[in-house]
Amino acid sequence: MTEILDISDASAKSQFVLYWGDMGGQWGVNRSVAQIHALLFLSVSPLNAEQISSELGIARSNVSNSLKELVGWKLIRRIPVPGDRREHFGAETDVWEMAMRIAQGRKEREIDPAISAISDCLEKAETEPEIHPEVLKRMQEMQAFLTTVDTWYGQMLNVPKSKLNLLMKMGNKVISLLTLTGKKSE
Amino acid sequence: MTEILDISDASAKSQFVLYWGDMGGQWGVNRSVAQIHALLFLSVSPLNAEQISSELGIARSNVSNSLKELVGWKLIRRIPVPGDRREHFGAETDVWEMAMRIAQGRKEREIDPAISAISDCLEKAETEPEIHPEVLKRMQEMQAFLTTVDTWYGQMLNVPKSKLNLLMKMGNKVISLLTLTGKKSE
DNA sequence: TAAAGAGTTCTGTAATTACAGAAATTACTA
DNA sequence: TAGTAATTTCTGTAATTACAGAACTCTTTA
Incomplete structure (x- = not known):
């Protein structure tokens, strides 16, 4: 009406x-x-x-x-x-599930294409003898970074919601926990 | 030219x-x-x-x-x-730093306003005696979720890059590490 | 197998956003 | 302090995107 x-x-x-x-x-x-x-x-x-x-x-x-x-x-x-x-x-009414779906979509729409685009550039860059080494380095760093994030994203998307929740609630406590063993760098 | x-x-x-x-x-x-x-x-x-x-x-x-x-x-x-x-x-050429800046911006532009908007709604909802309890519940869950994410985001943005890098590289290994102590729920 | 209901695709228009070029402002220089 | 270089803001136009309504297709029912 x-x-x-x-x-x-x-x-x-x-x-x-x-x-x-x-x-x-x-x-x-x-x-x-x-x-x-x-x-x-x-x-x-x-x-x-x-x-x-x-x-x-x-x-x-x-x-x-x-x-x-x-x-x-x-x-x-x-x-x-x-x-x-x-x-x-x-x-979907489970907010965690919802977030995972959105994250999945964003990974596919934002990260994945970026990685493949940069791969193309790197491929080309490596055939260019005159390329400035610093430029090559920056492209490679970007590529490495995106790949790390992509992998991490992929893994997190397969973690059960309850554990993700726990992980987030712990927040930066996880860091201290991690570095109990590690050295105090940076 | x-x-x-x-x-x-x-x-x-x-x-x-x-x-x-x-x-x-x-x-x-x-x-x-x-x-x-x-x-x-x-x-x-x-x-x-x-x-x-x-x-x-x-x-x-x-x-x-x-x-x-x-x-x-x-x-x-x-x-x-x-x-x-x-x-x-x-x-900024440090890719991690770059990502943190973008994350910071997105938090401010996407998450923070969402939280405040939902707060308004919840405030109003609580004055509505006729509201369906399930509707109220869903709004509350969304609010709780966004708050958790926001807090987590805020914490992660203050973690030194090197540790973030380590954390991501470990990926889901962190989960197993965490749940060594915890019970096997979900 | 006609008629009606439900859903999708097409087509044109409205609204928004991105952008160039002009005008205005600000910061130097002589 | 006039003149010029550098930058920003303004204004109109182009391009894109969002959307309504019409036309069409598919499905069900009688």
Whole structure:
């Protein structure tokens, strides 16, 4: 019924959706996608596209595309509702799981392509006799760094959430623990 | 002299600049900014705005704004060149340091505002007697999660690079080390 | 197998963002 | 302190991206 979220009834829930929506910009997803994600994250039961469309006041086609993107990130999934032929969607509600999915996506979209791009450059650089050694060195350091991060990312993504949680809660205590054995360098 | 990077002379260096430039899109900075950053990262000596402008074929004004943004991220800094009144710029070349600066910026731009936005929502939610308890719970979990990550981030940003490096290189070995004492949950 | 429902893809427009070039400002120099 | 070099800010345009609504396709039901 409501075509657009009414400001006067701005419940905590709709405020969350609105906030999340425009934070999406910072995070690299558009407002529609972020709003839909927020809405589904706070929905107790799965919603169909029509419900999302009317609840948020965004076009049906836009909802369709946005849902596809969110499915691509594995942040939501189709949830069949018995006796209803329309597709319903529900969000992953475990925040750690959510974060891991986003991390996975970012690794694939940001880190992996960077590594392969730099590999190309390095390959080329090594055939250039006139290249300044410092330039070569910097490229190599960047490559080494990205590879380390990539590997680490990959490993962390396979650590059970509970342990990750523990690890983070410990924070920098882990460092002291590590360096009990090691020497006090840097 | 060259107004624009010549494809035929696409050295490894300029290829790097080009790649880095359009990867910038993924990372949330525009092409100009990313290209300038790459150019400075690979420059052995600091460059002035005019050099950057002609080397990359982008407008002087654009260079000026982009430099300001990069300075804001602390990825480059002014480097005075004796006997030259023009401002010269040089990039941070330590890749770990670079990553920490970016992480710092992202924390400030992505995580911190998210936490404060959700705080607002939670505050409001707690005044709503009719709110679904599950909705409240999900908001709280999100808030708790972001706070944990934020704290962890803040701590990691103060860990010396060498130790961070060690930590990452160890990767998931850290987990086993941690859980030697702990119970086998999850 | 027609009709209606649900979902997707296409097409044009609105909004945003990136950018060049001009104008204005600031900092030197003589 | 006039003149010039260097830099920044302003203004309009180009390019990109987000989006609505229409057209289309596929699926189900009668």
